[in-house]
Amino acid sequence: MKLHGRAFVDGALRDDILVTIENQVIVDVAVSAHVPAHAERVSGFLVPGFVDLHVHGGDGADFMDAHEEATARILGFHASHGTTALAATTLSASRGDLHTAVETIARMPASDGAEIVGIHLEGPFINVSRAGAQDRASIRPADIHEVAALIAQAPRLRWIITVAPEIEGSRALIEHFRDRVLFSIGHTAADYGEAVAALEWGACHFTHLYNAMTPLHHRDPGVVGAALTSVDATVELIADGIHVHPAALRVAVNALPRRVALITDAMRACGLTDGSYKLYDYEVNVAEGAARIADGTLAGSVLTMDAAVRNMIELAGLPIETVIPLATEVPARIAGVADRKGKIERRYDADLVLMNERFEVERVWGRGRALGDV
Secondary structure, eight states, rough: OOOEEEEEEEEEEEEEEEEETTTTEEEEEEEEEOTTTEEEEEEEEEEEEEEEEEEOOOTTGGGOOSSSHHHHHHHHHHHTTTTTEEEEEESSSOHHHHHHHHHHHHHHOOOSSSEEEEEEEEEESSGGGGGGSOOOGOOOOOHHHHHHHHHHSTTTTTTEEEEETSSTTTTHHHHHHTTTTTTEEEEEOOOOOOOOHHHHOOEEEETTTTSSSSBBBTOOHHHHHHTTSSSSEEEEEESSSSSOOOOHHHHHHSSSOOOEEEEEEEEEETTTEEEEEETTTTEEETTEEEOOOTTTTTTTBBBOOOHHHHHHHSOOOOOHHHHHHHHHHHHHHTTTOOTSSSSSSSTTTTEEEOOOSSSSEEEEEEETTEOOOO
16 A cells, blocks of 8 residues: 655655555655555645553443453544554552453454553552542552552553552552553652652653642642653643643643653543443543533543644644654653554554544554544
8 A cells, every 4th residue: 555645754744755555564655746656645644643541431431341342442433533552541440340451451352443552550559639530449559469460461561550659559569560560650649759759769651740640839849840850751641621721731842842642531431422421430421521520520531632632733832743743652652662653654553644634533544454433
């Protein structure tokens, strides 16, 4: 297959790019002023497939449902919005429910949707006071043996674990698995010093920056301050226009160049109409683009990756050359697949998204195959 047109290559949108795909891989990327024979001329522009590090569900399903049909629905739905790879994300739950969810994710066969490249445990090793919409009864001290048993079910996937550094057992957990797991600071009441200490122990990422953590104050910089002043840590951002103000989105991107990953934090209601939905044991009401539990606390989002890209351009006012890597190259690096995903480049997986001038998805390819029902 050959595709010819405008494409995001080497950090910029470039005209007259010919992308040649064979056996699921990009075998050549070249400039060609004329459309070669047997090549398809595409309108709009091609970008690498999006990589979502933090997604719970969509289209009525959640990874915690723990069955293949639900998982396939999530993968297919998000593929239709440009996500070609993701970290299946769980939340605070009983040991049995977490075990079953991870077991289902690990055995999921290749599908016509996004590829699962990682598992993100968002809890249960978090602070009850910053639990958000997570089940407080399931929150518990960090446990090396529990994590070891979970990893053993999916040893080939990238593991991301959100942890509050101030809770019991967090230091031992981070130091024990720091070479095997990407630890993310989040759902935490830690102060600046505690967050910096966690980075020294081996944490290197922050879960949905600004949300469910101590904020930045000029005399008390908090976890947000630790993230913004870190040397090499990466962060997640939910760019739905609800979780984070557009100005704060710009602050993070400007402070942490090439270290911000856009995420959806999408829950099962993503892609569906307003109404009432389940998030583990919580009832969540979705209205006007926001998902909230009864007390008004945000409960994930109904965001898709294409909308996140669009919002960073249109709401945050950032140039497309800055935004595209936040949905592709940066999260691919964090997910440990930067050698094959996140770029339109030779020897990379043929994960491509065709967008129009309104930054809407027109077509999606995952490893050279058409994906999703766009």
